Amino acid sequence: MKQTTNILLILFGLGLSLFAQKGFAQDPNFHIYLCIGQSNMEGPAPIGPQDTISNKRLKLLSALDCPELGRTMGNWYDAKPPLCRCNTRLSPADYFGRTMIQYLPEKISVGLVHVAVAGSKIEIFDKELYKTYLDTSAASRPWMIRMSDAYGGNPYQRLVDMARIAQQNGVIKGILLHQGESNTGDKAWPAKVKKIYDDLLADLKLAPNSIPLLAGELVNADQGGKCASMNEIIATLPQTLPRAMVIPSFGLEAVPDKLHFSAEGIRKFGKRYAARMLYSMGVDIEAYPAQSIAAETNAPGMPYPRVDAENRAVFKIDAPAASNVQLDLGKKYDMVKNEAGLWTVTTETLQPGFHYYYLLIDGYRFSDPASESFFGIGKMMSGIEIPAPDQAFYAPRDIPHGQVRENYYYSAVMGKYERFFVYTPPSYDGNTSEKFPVLYLQHGMGEDERGWVEQGKLSIIMDNLIADKKAKPMVIVISDGGTGGMFKPAVGEDVNEARKQFGAKFTPMLLDEIIPYTEKNFRVKTDRLSRAMAGLSWGGFQTFQTALPNLDKFAYIGGFSGAGMFNPETELKTVYNGAFANSADFNKKVKVFFLGIGAHEGQRTKTLSDAFTKAGINNTYYVSENTAHEWLTWRRCLYQFTQTLFK
Template identity: 40%
Template sequence: MKKTLIILLFLSFILKGNAQQAKIAPEGFDVKRQLSHYGKIDTITYPSKTVGANRRALIYTPPGYSKSKKYPVLYLLHGIGGDEKEWYNNGTPQVILDNLYAEGKIEPMIVVLPNGRAMKDDRAVGNTMAQDKVEAFATFEKDLLNDLIPYIEKKFPVKKEQTSRAIFGLSMGGGQALNFGLGNLDVFAWVGGFSSAPNTRQRKQLLSNPDVARKKLKLLWISCGDQDWLIANSKRTSDYLRQEKVPHVYYLEPGGHDFKVWKNDLYMVSQLLFKDVDYKKLNDLSPIGYTPETNIRRARYPQVYPNSKVHFQIHAPEVKKLQVDFGKKYDMTKDVNGTWSVITDSISEGIHYYSLIVDGMSIADPASKTYYGMGRMASGIEIPFAGGDYYALKNIPHGEVRIRRYYSPVLREWRQCYIYVPAGYDQSAESFPVMYLLHGGGEDETGWFNQGKTDLIMDNLIAEKKAKPMIIVMMDGNVSVAGGGNAFSEAPLKTFDRELKEVVMPFISSNYKVKKGPENTALAGLSMGGIQTLYAGVKDSHLFSALGVFSSGWFANQKELTDPQYALMTTNKDAINKNIKSFWIAMGGKEDIAHNNCKIMLSKFDEIGIKYTYSEYPGGHTWPVWRNNLYKFAQVLF
């Protein structure tokens, strides 16, 4: 089965220049063959002023090496338990490279394998993780820049420009390669880490100037085995690079923290070095994807590739037909063992609801978390994006989300709401302002917490002092009325208005430390909740100082609904403008289904003379837009 997997993966190709690049090394790539020419590995000794001693390194010169030619150089670093011979003894770089030269897949280059432990006693013996030995790995940066590179460039026929130097490494050496490469962009243009160890510098220390990196780097490579305990470190680094819009390859492969993975990495990377790089094509390079945060514990599928395509794999030998439904249906194929699989198109950022269709019946995927969306429980998958740092989980004080049940005399039933309280709420003698935050159609009170990440957004804003500590009440906006009718007609809106003002607001005021008065009260909602915000907020503008309307607007093409609302706003224009200090209206891009409706509504606001602030965030009728709306709206409150 293992052999079959390798062969299948080998059949997947992407174009690279005029050659084809396999997604994973083929069988036998690291086995010595009968070739007409071989490269050569020698030991060199160079004087190190940094260490105060002569130091050793290995150097590989390619087949056909000639002192009359000039070569680019790859500096290839070892792990914490190794030395300059670790790659040679365990990774057979000379065999891998010789085979690739014979196939015409790589550019001629010199490879230097140094000892990254820059100290007089640099042998990999005793406690290799002792403090002085770990510190010596950091000291190696000076030894590399001031001693080894000058020696190589004096003694060997190498190109000396930045675009002809590469630095890569495994584990501790991967961390070194990222630290030294990204920290010295005038020296290295080709940088990467294989299973990089946690000595990798943090965020802005690792990459202090993303603009320079974008201009100077020819290739930035991050890779790791999917079973490696250090994978989180590689993903954090990739996430930060995506956030800073620094092009890079994030390559995931089957395996753990071992040379099977690192030899494959060398095979892949060496074919990319010192050539033109097309990141668009390299985005398809990873043979496997990472497991998204929406997977249940230990579920390996679905997997998300770095290009945002999703790989589903399900073992169901008795099923006759299986599909994945994202709105677009993807037919899955079954292998001889009864395992179904499919890879989707690239899925846009944010959380997406989906279902499995099993022999015609739609069900939730047992491998993913479920959410109340689409008017029912549905599977969800989260596709991260570069701008999501503001709702990342960080080491800061965190508030809580509490679930409170209450009886509604308006609806004559027990209901519940989710309530965010900021960090320190229970210990504080003070009261807090409150925002009532409403979900969209087909969702419920859980939406802003589960899908919207309200608590993380607010925790980060409050910790950064960008928003005032506040209570946020996420109520259920779904109400039933006699005779039915859609949620946007007068009867349901009127019932919602009563539920909010006669039940929920008094309940919160009686049970939580809430500051009284409109100056301490805000109302906001998305889509259906935006219409509810307009209805309840405009009707009684004296109750609120701020209204947030996200991806919503009055249905301006339905006269029976809109005429009374605009008539009310026209009559009460002065009061609305006086009471609502921030009438904040936000929208996604033109792909947002509410975009045109909102534009028509705003033109009517202009005619009436209603004051408002408009914000647009690129995206459709989706949670990334609404998360960003909350992030921005919360900063203007109170």
């Protein structure tokens, strides 16, 4: 009977234990965080009434027995301070947890495992060195020995033991560290932290570098922090430990000893830890800048960069190991860390239209992973679109849309496979007997066939024009002009000869390969009155080089911020095989001769237009207001030019 009673008691106790753990058994939505460090993590600040309100979604696994608090080691309780030992006070882990559950979905709970020892060096958490440290350096601090004894004399092992219990209930998601005051000046500190991190993950059977470690700065220099110099060493931790993220302490109030944070400082610090952790999980708790929108050029789902009502761009970059980050948008902007340790900057008001940019991180150039990349200036670049007052002409609408078709062929001229794009109008597939006029359209230097399709928004512009009956339905061919690199003569090469050869193979490639391919594979008209050519910048130069000597093939010619490199005062009658020698003949052959330019690009195109007019050469001169040598200029030129074609 006695044996039966004992068995029943054991089963009853097991039932109570299981009941206590209800809701946490191997729950992937129970997120566990290990909290370690010295006094600021332990809990130095007074506990206020607002700190004692608990939430069922925030739990604490007691790391020791606290009878006066009704806690037993190894059991879960609703978390409220003290989180560390029985008589500690308010810890940043507390407001870390509160903030996490505030912003995470209701189904997710957070559990804290908290082991910290005031005044200790990081060595107290080294599984091999802790005893030597306690027996030597810490021996003169009996209070530290007592704190360590509360964890069985081995704080690291107590942390591991409790973490293993926690792993039975949930999933370890990260480590919170605040330590360093007692290691001030120790340049080996990052390596020591990494060893402890690696040991923990190995002992808990977690994959190497599988969880983040959030390390907070010490009391900042702006508060007169006694150990603020250590922050320079803490800042290097991500260089040693790739998953480390440093939480800034600037602006956090300190108490008079200048070692510890005030209660309000602790609360804010905990929120900063949480903000950084949440951001790494895809949750940004910082409010978006007022009246701002995500740039249309952002990568899918990315909220930054943003553009505000004044056309200022706001950038936010996650670069935890960086010591210096700049934004290069033509002008360089220094980025600064926000409260969560993310790099941010707001630009001055930007000109409307498309802008290339890149990031400079510790002197190295990077594309922004939050932005789409575009080929421009001879390399892949990030890009940002700033809304323009007239952007409706290149904004998508609920109308019939054409298609951009990708084509590959082997080019004997280039000795390799070439790609070009063909825009077909919305009606192209509707009536298979209809043939269309064709525009051959070229990009500029440092770009390729993708330029007009991506940065230039060609298909949207044409769809809108055709829907509004402002332009004739046409096929547009966009090919690579062989000028993707930036022009740079070789050492010792004559600059004028080098300029002649730059992209020179494009003309025979277009005339002998691309046009025949297009006329064979697409339903296009083949007479000169149904053929146009235009280009931007160097593509305008190539247009002149190709179309003007071949007026038997082209009746419409356009140069957008680009034209011939000749002196109109002395060479007008002889350039391009004498295309301008007889103005009446030229005007008869060329139905539209279009010269477009941005208002901020200078007077050279106006000078050229005036020279043509003086010589009796009919031409259309167009100025894009308030733009320079940029895509908004060229979008507007395309919009104007195509309305004049094939009529």
